[in-house]
Amino acid sequence: xxxxxxxxxxxxxxxxxxxxxxxxxxxxxxxxxxxxxxxxxxxxxxxxxxxxxxxxxxxxxxxxxxxxxxxxxxxxxxxxxxxxxxxxxxxxxx
Amino acid sequence: xxxxxxxxxxxxxxxxxxxxxxxxxxxxxxxxxxxxxxxxxxxxxxxxxxxxxxxxxxxxxxxxxxxxxxxxxxxxxxxxxxxxxxxxxxxxxxxxxxxxxxxxxxxxxxxxxxxxxxxxxxxxxxxxxxxxxxxxxxxxxxxxxxxxxxxxxxxxxxxxxxxxxxxxxxxxxxxxxxxxxxxxxxxxxxxxxxxxxxxxxxxxxxxxxxxxxxxxxxxxxxxxxxxxxxxxxxxxxxxxxxxxxxxxxxxxxxxxxxxxxxxxxxxxxxxxxxxxxxxxxxxxxxxxxxxxxxxxxxxxxxxxxxxxxxxxxxxxxxxxxxxxxxxxxxxxxxxxxxxxxxxxxxxxxxxxxxxxxxxxxxxxxxxxxxxxxxxxxxxxxxxxxxxx
Amino acid sequence: xxxxxxxxxxxxxxxxxxxxxxxxxxxxxxxxxxxxxxxxxxxxxxxxxxxxxxxxxxxxxxxxxxxxxxxxxxxxxxxxxxxxxxxxxxxxxxxxxxxxxxxxxxxxxxxxxxxxxxxxxxxxxxxxxxxxxxxxxxxxxxxxxxxxxxxxxxxxxxxxxxxxxxxxxxxxxxxxxxxxxxxxxxxxxxxxxxxxxxxxxxxxxxxxxxxxxxxxxxxxxxxxxxxxxxxxxxxxxxxxxxxxxxxxxxxxxxxxxxxxxxxxxxxxxxxxxxxxxxxxxxxxxxxxxxxxxxxxxxxxxxxxxxxxxxxxxxxxxxxxxxxxxx
Numbered sequence: 039x040x041x042x043x044x045x046x047x048x049x050x051x052x053x054x055x056x057x058x059x060x061x062x063x064x065x066x067x068x069x070x071x072x073x074x075x076x077x078x079x080x081x082x083x084x085x086x087x088x089x090x091x092x093x094x095x096x097x098x099x100x101x102x103x104x105x106x107x108x109x110x111x112x113x114x115x116x117x118x119x120x121x122x123x124x125x126x127x128x129x130x131x132x
Numbered sequence: 133x134x135x136x137x138x139x140x141x142x143x144x145x146x147x148x149x150x151x152x153x154x155x156x157x158x159x160x161x162x163x164x165x166x167x168x169x170x171x172x173x174x175x176x177x178x179x180x181x182x183x184x185x186x187x188x189x190x191x192x193x194x195x196x197x198x199x200x201x202x203x204x205x206x207x208x209x210x211x212x213x214x215x216x217x218x219x220x221x222x223x224x225x226x227x228x229x230x231x232x233x234x235x236x237x238x239x240x241x242x243x244x245x246x247x248x249x250x251x252x253x254x255x256x257x258x259x260x261x262x263x264x265x266x267x268x269x270x271x272x273x274x275x276x277x278x279x280x281x282x283x284x285x286x287x288x289x290x291x292x293x294x295x296x297x298x299x300x301x302x303x304x305x306x307x308x309x310x311x312x313x314x315x316x317x318x319x320x321x322x323x324x325x326x327x328x329x330x331x332x333x334x335x336x337x338x339x340x341x342x343x344x345x346x347x348x349x350x351x352x353x354x355x356x357x358x359x360x361x362x363x364x365x366x367x368x369x370x371x372x373x374x375x376x377x378x379x380x381x382x383x384x385x386x387x388x389x390x391x392x393x394x395x396x397x398x399x400x401x402x403x404x405x406x407x408x409x410x411x412x413x414x415x416x417x418x419x420x421x422x423x424x425x426x427x428x429x430x431x432x433x434x435x436x437x438x439x440x441x442x443x444x445x446x447x448x449x450x451x452x453x454x455x456x457x458x459x460x461x462x463x464x465x466x467x468x469x470x471x472x473x474x475x476x477x478x479x480x481x482x483x484x485x486x487x488x489x490x491x492x493x494x495x496x497x498x499x500x501x502x503x504x505x506x507x508x509x510x511x512x513x514x515x516x517x518x519x520x
Numbered sequence: 521x522x523x524x525x526x527x528x529x530x531x532x533x534x535x536x537x538x539x540x541x542x543x544x545x546x547x548x549x550x551x552x553x554x555x556x557x558x559x560x561x562x563x564x565x566x567x568x569x570x571x572x573x574x575x576x577x578x579x580x581x582x583x584x585x586x587x588x589x590x591x592x593x594x595x596x597x598x599x600x601x602x603x604x605x606x607x608x609x610x611x612x613x614x615x616x617x618x619x620x621x622x623x624x625x626x627x628x629x630x631x632x633x634x635x636x637x638x639x640x641x642x643x644x645x646x647x648x649x650x651x652x653x654x655x656x657x658x659x660x661x662x663x664x665x666x667x668x669x670x671x672x673x674x675x676x677x678x679x680x681x682x683x684x685x686x687x688x689x690x691x692x693x694x695x696x697x698x699x700x701x702x703x704x705x706x707x708x709x710x711x712x713x714x715x716x717x718x719x720x721x722x723x724x725x726x727x728x729x730x731x732x733x734x735x736x737x738x739x740x741x742x743x744x745x746x747x748x749x750x751x752x753x754x755x756x757x758x759x760x761x762x763x764x765x766x767x768x769x770x771x772x773x774x775x776x777x778x779x780x781x782x783x784x785x786x787x788x789x790x791x792x793x794x795x796x797x798x799x800x801x802x803x804x805x806x807x808x809x810x811x812x813x814x815x816x817x818x819x820x821x822x823x824x825x826x827x828x829x830x831x832x833x834x835x836x837x838x839x840x841x842x843x844x845x846x
Binding site for chain 3: 043048052054056059060061062063064067083084085087088089090091092094095099100103106108109110111112113114115117118119
């Protein structure tokens with residue numbers, strides 16, 4: 039995380055330029071569980087991608103490619119909507 | 133502020149402002165009617181209907197939406213103007229503050245009218261005073277010619293890269309808006325050349341540079357954003373003075389943040405805003421003819437308030453009489469309070485500080501600094517980076 | 521029929537709303553936002569009202585938005601969108617923008633910023649005919665400020681300003697029908713939809729809304745685990761249940777023609793939808809039985825009236841597969 043800027047370094051009007059903005063890593067919201075994917079059961083239905091409130095499902099083209107644990111808050115929606123049970127919640131030691 | 137009678141047209145203040153708007157030809161004009169500014173928007177609407185002004189006239193459903201649309205359009209990348217008075221300004225007051233803090237260079241004509249209640253459609257300055265703390269620039273016109281000229285200057289002031297703030301051109305309701313006077317407008321080409329192209333540093337519609345505008349800020353940043361905004365308005369009178377010099381070359385008429393009238397050797401000085409200055413000038417002339425050492429300080433730029441210049445101009449005056457066309461029940465009238473602060477600023481016994489904006493804590497050490505005379509004006513604002 | 525792969529391709533690896541925001545775990549709003557924006561071809565510019573979506577995604581100096589985004593205040597998303605749209609028209613006309621950029625302006629507001637404090641600005645923008653899409657993400661209360669009741673809160677729901685107690689069973693008034701109010705403005709396209717298992721309905725409507733030659737209004741049900749009182753993982757079933765019980769029918773008013781876009785094969789009794797939500801728990805006390813009956817009666821009445829109004833029914837979309845929740 040960056041430090042706090044002095045007033046002289048701020049863009050007028052509180053404008054945030056997207057390419058210069060930093061996003062806090064909300065993965066630290068998780069409280070003991072994280073999603074884990076079994077790729078052998080995944081059928082690339084993409085429902086987890088759509089339901090994830092934190093855009094934490096990573097894709098390679100239109101195929102499931104993993105979960106971004108930097109942003110995943112552990113809400114378990116991906117596991118709940120997965121039609122094949124390919125995503126399960128497991129212990130999170132991070 | 134002379135008017136060349138040979139080139140003059142007979143225009144009300146409202147028509148004069150509308151004519152200036154036509155020549156500026158803004159991109160977006162959101163409007164909502166309220167007496168006594170309606171002649172401005174009606175005259176302008178006719179220009180649009182006749183194809184003499186090409187912008188988008190947006191007949192919104194309230195003044196709050198007029199300023200909301202204006203802020204959004206200005207930030208989107210379009211030169212935007214509007215007009216209001218009194219209750220309309222009160223209704224849009226929430227957004228006027230936001231216009232200033234988002235640095236939206238909207239130009240708005242304000243037909244000064246009393247705030248209700250009782251409901252009254254005639255002139256006073258209570259509407260301007262309602263939003264005096266909003267951070268917008270407020271310029272007061274003495275007559276229809278000044279209303280025209282200040283409207284032409286306003287976009288350059290609002291859009292200046294060091295300013296980027298809304299500018300209100302204030303003209304007394306009915307006294308200026310509805311009274312016909314000789315007004316000498318500039319040529320269309322001269323106005324176009326003077327106002328130039330509109331540019332903001334981060335246009336929302338610039339898809340090549342994606343921005344988020346109008347953020348939420350916690351106590352760790354609100355104060356710094358406000359401090360930055362204050363710096364912009366503090367520098368605006370210097371910019372205004374430069375623009376007035378440029379405008380004088382063009383028009384032969386001189387403007388500035390304030391005007392001293394027969395203050396040399398004055399023992400008593402009157403201070404006021406708006407059309408009363410015109411009346412006062414006549415009275416001062418009559419009294420001076422009888423040998424009375426009186427003078428007038430007419431203030432054009434109420435915000436930013438030209439405190440240092442006022443100290444200089446009133447140096448040596450024994451009695452300063454401040455005429456406020458607005459009241460502050462239970463406290464000092466607004467113009468009086470500003471003049472008193474300007475004159476007292478040099479006195480060692482009186483100092484001013486601002487602290488705690490946006491929830492920023494006030495620490496015991498800060499209080500100690502204040503008492504020791506060691507604190508800055510903005511107590512607790514970050515002027516150096518704070519490491520993570 | 522919208523396909524997820526199309527939405528993925530529209531997103532092109534850059535989600536319009538990315539992670540790193542502080543919306544709750546399991547919040548129902550992002551799915552609405554992404555489904556809508558990913559269903560619109562071409563660039564979008566978003567205007568947000570004050571509310572959960574705005575506050576949680578733009579804490580200075582961060583931002584979770586990958587598209588141009590503006591917030592002005594609470595009640596004026598539609599007025600601000602009108603300003604952006606007017607600027608867009610003016611600049612295009614005088615050649616101040618690349619002509620090829622056919623962009624869509626989308627305003628997002630919660631139910632507070634649409635039904636209540638935002639109603640005036642919304643009505644004005646619809647009446648003036650600006651070309652933009654207004655999306656209400658309706659989670660049925662002022663959630664961001666602590667679950668206070670709004671004009672969208674259902675009859676009988678407990679909120680912090682309409683709590684259930686000794687003498688009260690929650691909100692005493694029926695909610696407004698904002699979708700019908702919008703339709704009364706005679707704009708090209710108005711629709712009611714939901715995310716969750718009916719995301720295809722929402723996607724199709726978002727695409728139509730963006731193509732409308734004038735204002736379009738979408739009223740989209742969004743669940744709120746905190747405000748409704750349920751586990752986040754129950755959200756898909758609950759959003760589905762609102763549709764299947766007909767308390768939140770899916771329909772559109774396209775060029776003035778009312779059309780039902782989903783007809784449940786078998787209507788679910790409303791009590792089944794209410795029961796899993798803590799905000800309705802008080803209705804299951806014996807003394808509140810009359811209220812439950814009244815709610816069912818209101819739902820029946822509303823459904824019958826809608827059926828009468830709808831001249832036709834959209835061909836049935838693929839029924840969402842029943843999902844076993846663990």
